[in-house]
Amino acid sequence: MLPRINPTKSEPIYIQLMNEIKYSIAGGMTEPGELLPSVREMALKLRINPNTVARAYRELEHEGVVITRAGKGVFVSEARRNPDKRRALVEIKNVLDGILVDAFHRGVSVEEVRELLDGRIENLNKTRAK
Amino acid sequence: MLPRINPTKSEPIYIQLMNEIKYSIAGGMTEPGELLPSVREMALKLRINPNTVARAYRELEHEGVVITRAGKGVFVSEARRNPDKRRALVEIKNVLDGILVDAFHRGVSVEEVRELLDGRIENLNKTRAK
Amino acid sequence: MLPRINPTKSEPIYIQLMNEIKYSIAGGMTEPGELLPSVREMALKLRINPNTVARAYRELEHEGVVITRAGKGVFVSEARRNPDKRRALVEIKNVLDGILVDAFHRGVSVEEVRELLDGRIENLNKTRAK
Amino acid sequence: MLPRINPTKSEPIYIQLMNEIKYSIAGGMTEPGELLPSVREMALKLRINPNTVARAYRELEHEGVVITRAGKGVFVSEARRNPDKRRALVEIKNVLDGILVDAFHRGVSVEEVRELLDGRIENLNKTRAK
DNA sequence: GTGGTCTAGACCACT
DNA sequence: GTGGTCTAGACCACC
The missing domain is CATH 1.10.10.10 (Winged helix-like DNA-binding domain superfamily/Winged helix DNA-binding domain)
Known part of the structure; x- marks a missing residue:
């Protein structure tokens, strides 16, 4: 830590x-x-x-x-406080929009963004597996 | 506009x-x-x-x-200035990491994030199709 | 022209x-x-x-x-109006200072600036020779 | 300062x-x-x-x-961000061209410009020596 | 008409 | 204390 x-x-x-x-x-x-x-x-x-x-x-x-x-x-925390999931989804949606637009203006395609996401998911799961 | x-x-x-x-x-x-x-x-x-x-x-x-x-x-701008794509990829990667972690702590699974991304891509392409 | x-x-x-x-x-x-x-x-x-x-x-x-x-x-003009040479020298001096500082901050050495100047002088004389 | x-x-x-x-x-x-x-x-x-x-x-x-x-x-800044040197050289070249032309029209010879440059380089190095 | 600069002064967030 | 943002309003240069 x-x-x-x-x-x-x-x-x-x-x-x-x-x-x-x-x-x-x-x-x-x-x-x-x-x-x-x-x-x-x-x-x-x-x-x-x-x-x-x-x-x-x-x-x-x-x-x-x-x-x-x-x-x-x-x-x-042991127990997760019940999170406001609907709000979370909206906010994540907004950040994703921002990423896509930024990617476009920097020459990165949506497919590449999708691949990046898959890579990051894999990476996160790997540390969890340890 | x-x-x-x-x-x-x-x-x-x-x-x-x-x-x-x-x-x-x-x-x-x-x-x-x-x-x-x-x-x-x-x-x-x-x-x-x-x-x-x-x-x-x-x-x-x-x-x-x-x-x-x-x-x-x-x-x-007509012509895009040659963007530093490598740097863009790194930064996007970091933001995606942040999203995944945030999602986890708010009860949103990685699959849901993936679906959200697909939805946003579709939405962006839709406006372009018009 | x-x-x-x-x-x-x-x-x-x-x-x-x-x-x-x-x-x-x-x-x-x-x-x-x-x-x-x-x-x-x-x-x-x-x-x-x-x-x-x-x-x-x-x-x-x-x-x-x-x-x-x-x-x-x-x-x-046929005849050059008598120019204020002292003033010209001061102004050119200032621009040269600006170039040197800018060069430094962009990784260009003073020697390279000197070489560039020699190159430009040569180039100007060439067109005049034609 | x-x-x-x-x-x-x-x-x-x-x-x-x-x-x-x-x-x-x-x-x-x-x-x-x-x-x-x-x-x-x-x-x-x-x-x-x-x-x-x-x-x-x-x-x-x-x-x-x-x-x-x-x-x-x-x-x-401690570390210099890697500057685009090629671009810098082109831009400095253009400014030098401008100086030479301006000098010509104000009765200043190329040799004098060269001397001015040497003087400014010396001056800049002097402050650094201190 | 356009954008660019500058001032004066208020409010907010971070350390 | 620090920098960052925003407003209101004035003046200038370019086209």
Whole structure:
């Protein structure tokens, strides 16, 4: 569980950290119930501000991905909070539209996008298999 | 060519406008060589500030999507500037990873993502067919 | 004497035309005393607005490069108006500074700039030799 | 790092500022990784609008000369983005042509241009030596 | 008519 | 504290 952070990217660091943690869970590398590194420990490892780590954990809790127990630490949620799937589908749809348009303007065909997606799915399943 | 803008969204207005225009071109609704509405006209239609439209046009020119001729107006590029396809593929790959992870955490399966993509491709081609 | 104009460039058309004419004179392809194409003829050839050609001729006259004789046409100046050489040197110096800095930031060494300059001098003399 | 700006010149202020910063980097007076003055600070020093400074910084980022980190500031790029050198050479060639023609029409010989260039190269290297 | 620049000043997000 | 966005309104150059 050592996320990769790129402080130069325009994407906020706390968002990058959230995504890394979510990726780790989706890929099965971090399991429900598992204890995440403490705010300070994570901040030290990544050489970022503890406030930034705290913010990431706070937002993850808000999304129902983790649960913080006072004096104990931050744990990956056991039960998933019932997510609003309809909303998720709409948002994913929008991002996909954005990808297709961007691809077009950069000389990438829809078929290539489809192949890329298949590749990424395979890749994600592979880490889960481990 | 009447983009839809949502000023309440966190996404900057000028980015939304850029995406709407790129979508319109990718879908074939706006063709190469075509003259876009003037900065002032577009600003009036969308009820936003002319500077915001100008910013969108400027960035699109930077991307090679449009060409502005002083005193004439802003036109959709005829020839595409040779895009860095390798870089595009890497970036698209990253966005797809993000989608898959997000989908997982919101109860959407990879198959559903695949179906969504197919749906969006069909939708884009439909507008082009017209 | 058929200048090349690129309407898509950000550089104003009338400036481009001025430069083409000056280049033609500097290279010896157009000689002092020679009659330039009329405003209308030039405009037709280049497919640009006659006002734009007129503006170029007007500015060239202002610089002492051409002389317009009412009812006769526009001629290349025989005698050079005494130019302000000191000022010219300062301005050229500034442009050279700009080139060197730009070159640095684009991976081009000063030696390469020097070689480029020598090449361009040779090229200009060649056309003059013809 | 205190650029000189001339608001009366026809050259846009933000372009002048960009060039001053690039000159400072090319001359070695400002080094990779260094933090530039904040937008507000620079605006105060130069007595120009913060938006104008922001525009200069934004365009420099676009060119890969600086990197901005939200909430931190704007830094000089460490690694140069691989520039398109071939294109750079062509463009520099064109500017050199323009200089030679301009020089001719203002009574400045090619030898003098060559000497000017050598002088500017020396000048740039001098600041770097410090 | 067109786009381009600049100013003044407000509000927001990130660290 | 930092940069980013947006508005309102003025002025200029080009066609």
